[in-house]
Amino acid sequence: MMKYIPILDWGKSYNRDALTNDLIAAVIVTIMLIPQSLAYALLAGLPPEAGLYASIAPIILYAIFGTSRALAVGPVAVVSLMTAAAIGNIAETGTMGYALAALTLAAMSGAILLLMGVFKLGFLANFLSHPVIAGFITASGIIIAASQLKHILGIDASGHNLFDIVVSLVTHLPETNPVTLTIGVLATGFLFWVRKGLKPALRKMGLGPRMADVLTKAGPVVAVMATTFAVWGLDLAGSGVRIVGAVPQSLPPLTMPDFSPGLLKELLIPAILISVIGFVESISVAQTLAAKRRQRVNPDQELIGLGAANIGAAFTGGYPVTGGFARSVVNYDAGAETPAAGAFTAVGLAIAALALTPLVYFLPNATLAATIIVAVLSLVDFKILLTSWDYSKADFIAVLATILLTLGLGVEVGVSAGVILSIGLFLFRTSRPHIAEVGLVPNTQHFRNINRHQVITDPAVLTIRIDESLYFANARYLEDYVFGRVVSVCEIKHVIMMCSAINEIDLSALESLEAINHRLHEMGIKLHLSEVKGPVMDRLKQGHFLEDLSGRVFLSQYEAMEQLSSLDSFHPLTRTRKQVK
Structure with missing residues (x-):
């Protein structure tokens, strides 16, 4: 009462x-x-x-x-x-x-x-x-x-x-x-x-x-x-x-x-x-x-x-x-x-x-x-x-x-x-979500932005972290980002989406993920997901996206890199960029 x-x-x-x-x-x-x-x-x-x-x-x-x-x-x-x-x-x-x-x-x-x-x-x-x-x-x-x-x-x-x-x-x-x-x-x-x-x-x-x-x-x-x-x-x-x-x-x-x-x-x-x-x-x-x-x-x-x-x-x-x-x-x-x-x-x-x-x-x-x-x-x-x-x-x-x-x-x-x-402010900010390309911090199992930290990456594996829930206003932005990134680098064989910051995926965003998966598959690139939250996974299981997914869903980003990277102990490639997003 x-x-x-x-x-x-x-x-x-x-x-x-x-x-x-x-x-x-x-x-x-x-x-x-x-x-x-x-x-x-x-x-x-x-x-x-x-x-x-x-x-x-x-x-x-x-x-x-x-x-x-x-x-x-x-x-x-x-x-x-x-x-x-x-x-x-x-x-x-x-x-x-x-x-x-x-x-x-x-x-x-x-x-x-x-x-x-x-x-x-x-x-x-x-x-x-x-x-x-x-x-x-x-x-x-x-x-x-x-x-x-x-x-x-x-x-x-x-x-x-x-x-x-x-x-x-x-x-x-x-x-x-x-x-x-x-x-x-x-x-x-x-x-x-x-x-x-x-x-x-x-x-x-x-x-x-x-x-x-x-x-x-x-x-x-x-x-x-x-x-x-x-x-x-x-x-x-x-x-x-x-x-x-x-x-x-x-x-x-x-x-x-x-x-x-x-x-x-x-x-x-x-x-x-x-x-x-x-x-x-x-x-x-x-x-x-x-x-x-x-x-x-x-x-x-x-x-x-x-x-x-x-x-x-x-x-x-x-x-x-x-x-x-x-x-x-x-x-x-x-x-x-x-x-x-x-x-x-x-x-x-x-x-x-x-x-x-x-x-x-x-x-x-x-x-x-x-x-x-x-x-x-x-x-x-x-x-x-x-x-x-x-x-x-x-x-x-x-x-x-x-x-x-x-x-x-x-x-x-x-x-x-x-x-x-x-x-309008909300739509403007969320329509262009921050997307970070991440790499492994040496001697840890943590992944951070390659533009902010000295990290280990694999040229054959594109690992990105989406720092916003996906919905109709920003779904197309994610598509454009992924396709623009893979087209410029021929060595990429795997794309891993780190989903730790995604709390919701609406129907429009799901259709965008399906489009990304389909086009990457045609290019010979596999799409993988990591660190998907329970409620989001429950929504994904309601459709056929997971059945059609060309790659896998990993519990953690570290497990995904461990399974997909061809590099020995993630040593060869370490790069630092001065640009900060």
């Missing part, structure tokens, strides 16, 4: 320290989520309270079934926009049909995610390489930070990519509200100082490490309280400072989606897109945050957790949700240790939705923007460009392309580009 309900696992070791950290994180995230959820609901074309409803039951369900310790589930900008686009042509904004379509879209997305989890399709996340994920997170952090500048300046601005956001900001810059800018700059500066300087200052004052850590994590709460009281006491809303305002007071209602065949058909494709893009975005954030604490997330179980969260949203007045980048960063940054922080956040949001919303009436949007900016900038990592450039030019190109596409065309294109580039 622990495998499918992770709360049973981490719940066993839950202690007071984790409780304290989770409660602090929940308070901070709750304060941030109230206005953010309202804004995302409006972005989706739904009533403001729908954002709160979509942030309560889904968070609790994810806390039970999810595996990420820091991921915060709820409404996000991308999914909100996709929701509006999906149901905008089906029903008119503000009508009951529009709200029902949103519920149905959430239910369909949840069902799709659950099915993907049941059928173990979480491996799709493996197609996102870590450098590409880092590039996507970096670009997304920049876009989110830039999008929050409008709240710092107190102006209207919009855009789904960095270029549009910057153009909009510059256009409306003359409309900057000085009072709002003052609040935003002071809050941002204070939060940066809290992040870097508060804990050392408290330690110098004599506070213990634990108390200093708690007060440091509560820094954003202080900023929220101070700016809220300032706006209320000085009547700054009358000076144009934008505030959260009034929010309806009620708990999430029980709702029923519309499962009519016509509506399901119209929403199927949007539901699939929202599910896939939401999962990729969520798992990218979850894996990045988990890596920072040397933790792991289970992609298959994440699908189940996100599926349960969306189904919960469908039956409690919400709309499609996923793991949010900004709120997850704030949750992580505030010190959340377990998914219980999400459950506490849901409780806090429920209390706020029922009774506490008047307290955030005067909360300035600039303070919330400052909290998000300080949090997301911590994940902006341009060093990945230097690291990837030094290590692999192909990785560098993938990271740079992901960053540029995300910044220039938006998060959705960036996520899609990341997946495509990761798959």
